[in-house]
Amino acid sequence: MAPIRDLATYAPAERPFSASGVSLLLMVWEAETAQRASAAHEALTGPPRRPSDGAPLPPPPPDAMSYRYTTDLAAVRAVVHRYAIAAGLPESRAIDLVLAVSEVAANTVRHAKSPGSLKIWYDSEEIVCQIQDDGIIADPLAGRRQPSLEAMGGHGLWIVNQVCDEVEMRSDETGTTIRLHMELPRLKPGS
Amino acid sequence: MDLLTVSVTARESAGEPYTLVEIVGEADVTNTDELRRLLDEEVSQQPRMLIIDLSGLRFMDSSALHALLRVNRSMDRQGGVLALVSPQAAVAKILRLTTADRLIPVFDSVAAAAAG
Numbered sequence: 001m002a003p004i005r006d007l008a009t010y011a012p013a014e015r016p017f018s019a020s021g022v023s024l025l026l027m028v029w030e031a032e033t034a035q036r037a038s039a040a041h042e043a044l045t046g047p048p049r050r051p052s053d054g055a056p057l058p059p060p061p062p063d064a065m066s067y068r069y070t071t072d073l074a075a076v077r078a079v080v081h082r083y084a085i086a087a088g089l090p091e092s093r094a095i096d097l098v099l100a101v102s103e104v105a106a107n108t109v110r111h112a113k114s115p116g117s118l119k120i121w122y123d124s125e126e127i128v129c130q131i132q133d134d135g136i137i138a139d140p141l142a143g144r145r146q147p148s149l150e151a152m153g154g155h156g157l158w159i160v161n162q163v164c165d166e167v168e169m170r171s172d173e174t175g176t177t178i179r180l181h182m183e184l185p186r187l188k189p190g191s
Numbered sequence: 192m193d194l195l196t197v198s199v200t201a202r203e204s205a206g207e208p209y210t211l212v213e214i215v216g217e218a219d220v221t222n223t224d225e226l227r228r229l230l231d232e233e234v235s236q237q238p239r240m241l242i243i244d245l246s247g248l249r250f251m252d253s254s255a256l257h258a259l260l261r262v263n264r265s266m267d268r269q270g271g272v273l274a275l276v277s278p279q280a281a282v283a284k285i286l287r288l289t290t291a292d293r294l295i296p297v298f299d300s301v302a303a304a305a306a307g
Contacts, residue, residue: 073219074194077250095281102252106220149260149294155253162288 057170057179060130064121069105076105076118080129087122088184096163097129097182103156104131104178111135112175126165127182134175143167195222196247197229204305209240211301215247218255227258234265241266242304246277256285263295272296274304 065083069076080101084094101118108116112133119130143157161167166181195216202211210233218226233241241262245251259275266273275297278286286292298304 071221073221073252074217074250077217092280095284098250099252099281099285102219102250106252106254109220149289149291153253153257155256155289159253159285159288163284 054170057168057177060119060128061121064119064130067118067120068115069108069118070115071109073102073105073109077102079118080120083120083122083129084127084182087127089127089182090185093182097127097180100160100163100180101129101131103160104180106156107135108133122184124184124187126184129180130177131180132175132177136173137169137171137176140169140171142169195226197226199229199233202305204302207239207305209242209305210236210238211242211244213244213247217250218248218258219250219252220254223254223258226255227261230258230262231265234262234269234271237269238271240272240274240305240307242274242276242301244276244301245282246279248282249279251282251285253285253289256289256291259295260291272307274298274307276301276304 065079067076067079077098080098081094084097085091089097105116105118108131112135114134116131116133119132121128143154143161146158147154160178160180164180165183168177168179168181170177195214195218197215198213200211200213202209212230212233214226243259243262259273263273273295275286275292275295277299278297283292283297286295286297296304
């Protein structure tokens with residue numbers, strides 16, 4: 001049976017999380033940095049990998065992929081999915097990371113007054129996505145408690161905390177930085 | 192540029208009319224207002240059964256989920272039923288995580304949903 005009303009039609013995408021324009025950019029970046037990204041990051045950061053709660057986050061590696069966004073969250077998701085797969089994250093975890101980053105970036109769309117910044121880097125152990133904007137999260141426990149299904153908001157950060165292996169959040173009057181960590185599967189010995 | 196297509200069909204199963212809404216693309220905070228408006232319009236027709244086919248929806252965030260939860264509450268209030276059909280992996284994940292899939296019945300096919 002034919003649709004009686006075609007209510008809203010926008011341009012459909014060709015494939016999941018696709019976004020035109022970013023692919024070439026990513027391929028260039030990958031060609032340039034894929035080889036050295038892992039070693040460089042290890043050398044720069046080294047252990048310990050985690051500052052204690054509330055301490056300033058160490059800077060991202062200088063060769064981290066950098067992407068600015070305003071409202072095109074589909075493009076943000078496309079970038080994250082591509083990097084997640086390139087880093088070696090299984091598809092199901094790549095889906096989780098895409099969901100998490102999209103939820104954080106959605107907060108930029110809702111609350112921030114200027115564009116958001118996404119940085120992605122990975123080494124042999126983990127992939128990290130950092131989202132930065134000028135929004136302020138006043139509640140340090142935001143996203144740690146499960147909201148009821150009746151609540152009309154608050155699920156976003158909770159979902160982020162559920163799907164990521166680790167979430168680091170820093171927020172002050174200058175803005176908010178959220179770092180999402182996903183562990184990569186360990187390579188089998190000899191492979 | 193965003194990407195979401197919503198189409199609506201009036202159908203019948205064993206003599207019982209139902210409304211089928213197909214959502215195709217990616218649903219997030221940037222198009223939730225539009226999605227909510229379109230769904231509210233269908234709910235206001237007071238269908239006995241509203242079936243939302245999610246098989247073409249590649250992504251859904253928490254704001255789009257809230258739009259579905261809102262439809263579910265409205266349908267409840269007016270004595271109707273909402274059913275979801277064939278969520279893809281990313282959409283199934285957020286439904287499961289939030290336990291929305293325990294509140295709203297999810298079916299493998301439109302036929303199964305229509306048969307209730």
